[in-house]
Amino acid sequence: MFEITDWLKHQTAYGQQVIVLGKNVFLIQEIKSANWHKLKIAFDESDKYLLSQEALWLRRSAQSQSVKCYLSQTNSDFHLLVMDYLDGESLSDFLKGNRQLDMRSIMSSLCNKLNQLHEQGIVHNDIKPSNIIVMENESHLIDLASAGWINHNYSSKRFKSYTPAFILPEPYLPEMYMTKVDWYAYFLILDLLKSGTVLSLNESNQRAFFEHQQVLIRSYLFERKLEVFLFKQLNSIV
Incomplete structure (x- = not known):
C-alpha cells in the first residue's frame, strides 16, 4: 500500500507538506525551487500503463509543452509520476x-x-x-x-x-x-x-x-x- 507521507520521507528533493488535489493526485513542494509539483499515482494495470505513457510522452514533448516530467517510478504495486503543476x-x-x-x-x-x-x-x-x-x-x-x-x-x-x-x-x-x-x-x-x-x-x-x-x-x-x-x-x- 502506498502512503505518500512515507514516500516523501525518502525523497531528499521534496518537503513533507502535501496538498490533496483529488483521488490519487497530490501537490508536493520541491525544496530547492519552492515550486509545487503534481504527483499522480495509479494502481490498476490499465491506469499504471496510461500513467507510464503520460510520463513517456511528457519527456518526448518537453521541447514544446509547458508540463515537464521530473520523476516516473513503477513497481508491481503502483506507478508514480511527478510533473509540473500548472496553477490555472x-x-x-x-x-x-x-x-x-x-x-x-x-x-x-x-x-x-x-x-x-x-x-x-x-x-x-x-x-x-x-x-x-x-x-x-x-x-x-x-x-x-x-x-x-x-x-x-x-x-x-x-x-x-x-x-x-x-x-x-x-x-x-x-x-x-x-x-x-x-x-x-x-x-x-x-x-x-x-x-x-x-x-x-x-x-x-x-x-x-x-x-x-x-x-x-x-x-x-x-x-x-x-x-x-x-x-x-x-x-x-x-
Whole structure:
C-alpha cells in the first residue's frame, strides 16, 4: 500500500507538506525551487500503463509543452509520476462557470501549442476542454497518455484512452495517429466556446459541418495567417 507521507520521507528533493488535489493526485513542494509539483499515482494495470505513457510522452514533448516530467517510478504495486503543476483552471471548469473568456487568445495559443506538438511528430489524441489548462488567457495541454507518433498504428497501445465526444467519428477516424484527429477536436472546442454546443461531423452533414466551421473560424477574427492555417487543417479532416 502506498502512503505518500512515507514516500516523501525518502525523497531528499521534496518537503513533507502535501496538498490533496483529488483521488490519487497530490501537490508536493520541491525544496530547492519552492515550486509545487503534481504527483499522480495509479494502481490498476490499465491506469499504471496510461500513467507510464503520460510520463513517456511528457519527456518526448518537453521541447514544446509547458508540463515537464521530473520523476516516473513503477513497481508491481503502483506507478508514480511527478510533473509540473500548472496553477490555472481547466477550460471545462471555465465553461461550467459561464465566465467571460478571451476566446481568441485562448484558441490562438491552443493552435500554437498543437502545431508545436505536431512539428515534433506527436499527436495528442485526446484534446478536450478538461485537458486544456488556461493561465492568463493562454492554453496549455495536459494528459498526453493517449499520444503517439504521427503515422504510427494505434495498435501499438496496450490500453487506449480517448473521449468519444471529441474524437473524429467513423468513417473518418484513421487507423494511424494523424494530426487531423487533434484538429477535429480543436474545431469542436471553437464551436463550444462560441455557442455552448457543437456540430459534430457525420456522413450526412459533411457539407454543413464544413460551412459551419468556416463561418466559425472567421467569427473569431484571427490574424489572417492563422485563419488560413486553420482552413487548411479543416480541409485535411476528410
